[in-house]
Amino acid sequence: MATATIQYEKITPPREGTKIGAEEGKLIVPDDPIIPFIQGDGIGPDIWAAAQNVFEGAIERAYGDRRKIVWFKVYAGREALELYGDDTVLPDDTLNAIRDFYVAIKGPLTTPVGAFDYVCLACALEQDGPNGQRPSKCAKCGSEFVTPRFRSLNVGLRQILDLYACVRPVRWIRGVPSPVKRPEKLDVIIFRENTEDVYAGVEFEEGSDEARRFIDLVRECTQRDLRPDSGIGIKPISISGTKRLVRKAIRYALDRGRSSVTLVHKGNIMKFTEGAFRDWGYELAKEEFRDEVVTEAELWEDHDGEMPEGKLLIKDRIADSMFQQVLLRPDEYDILATPNLNGDYLSDACAAQVGGLGMAPGSNMGDYIGLFEATHGTAPKYTGQDKVNPGSLILSGVLMLEYLGWQEAADLIVQAMERTIDQKRVTYDLERQMEGATTVKTSEFAQAIVENMG
Secondary structure, X not given: OOOOOOOOOOOXXXXXXXXXXXXXXXXXXXXXXXXXXXXXXXXXXXXXHHHHHHHHHHHHHHHOOOOOOEEEEOOOOHHHHHHHOXXXXXXXXXXXXXXHHOEEXXXXXXXXXXXXXXXXXXXXXXXXXXXXXXXXXOOOOOOOOEEXXXXXXXXXXXXHOOOOEEEEEEEOOOOOOOOOOOHHHOEEEEEEEOOOHHHHOOEEOOOOHHHHHHHHHHHHHHOOOOXXXXXXXXXXXXXXXXXHHHHHHHHHHHHOOOOEEEEEEOOOOOOOOHHHHHHHXXXXXXXXXXXXXXXXXXXXXXXXXXXXXXXEEEEXXXXXXXXXXXXXXXXXXXXXXXXXXXXXXXXXXXHHHOOOHHHOEEEEEOOOOEEEEEOOXXXXXXXXXXXXXXXXXXXXXXXXXXXXXXXXXXXXXXXXXXXXXXXXXXXXXXXXXXXXXXXXXXXXXXXXXXXXXO
């Protein structure tokens, strides 16, 4: 039986199950871990139910009754607002549960975009009330659950919990339609810094006193004039933030026998932020992993271009060049470590080559905590229709199982998904790209995966 170390306001941990522990930099995973989950907004309930069916099927096939996950439902987004009220869309209970139990998984959460102050979590419509005041009901669906705009629930979770590494493996699942000729050549894992760069969210509106002060400061410090009608954003990149991300990427590569880590940056233009990211990355590699790595410069200067056996190659690429490389020479790259915005673009561009975001898993990691998530949005127009592809959340669960050390169950899911797609029993997004395919519902796709685990 688990004993919570944190007092919760409106949720209660399961009476059965055991807490995951942590010791000397590693998780201690029991055979019945308690794992918090957020089912998500919009299509979240549909894809969560499907994914949970797949996870439990794989664990049962792999381990019989020796292992199981004990699920702990926690809340964010619209469900949190309904339970907690008072405009609470990211409760302390949820944050504390993830801290307490170390590993969690979530569906998509509504993230408002634009200049409006409020967003309806039922239909994702952004809106202002009369005279700029809070609206009492959603103008589109009539829901009373209209909450103050939160810059991003997903970003909030990452920053509050200090989940500094967004880890996104991108590889082709056999049978998935692709716009490129050789999708099987792309097999990269993107480590994207999660807390700095433009996602730090420090910006000032055009015409504000703060924006004018920064414009004046830039003129004073650099003798350069910015247009007075500019909005201002701040792009912080730190030594500590960079080095802990690159450290995690290198350790991951070494632990799994990968061949290279590439630092992706725009250092030819932004020399003191992205250029520094590159320099600090190389410094970290040499300081902490000297006996295990060789830089690309050293490869040619000291080894005539022949990679020494058992070494990990550290190299770097300009961001715009990297976009070409993942299309033209993807098999030359393995682990990519990037500042936030580059990684955001690059992970979606890579995902497009292997079936889109519906087939793209993701995770957010700190030193111990792992929060696994669907990488796409809430698709509110499909809410409750049992229609959309649950692949992203299912494959994110594969990452979660690997994080727990349950590789057998993870492998079962991937193999069964490949069989299901080979059989052309797919959701509408894949069916419309596949000749002779049959459209199935979200739940039916998940059940087909479970059946194919035999």
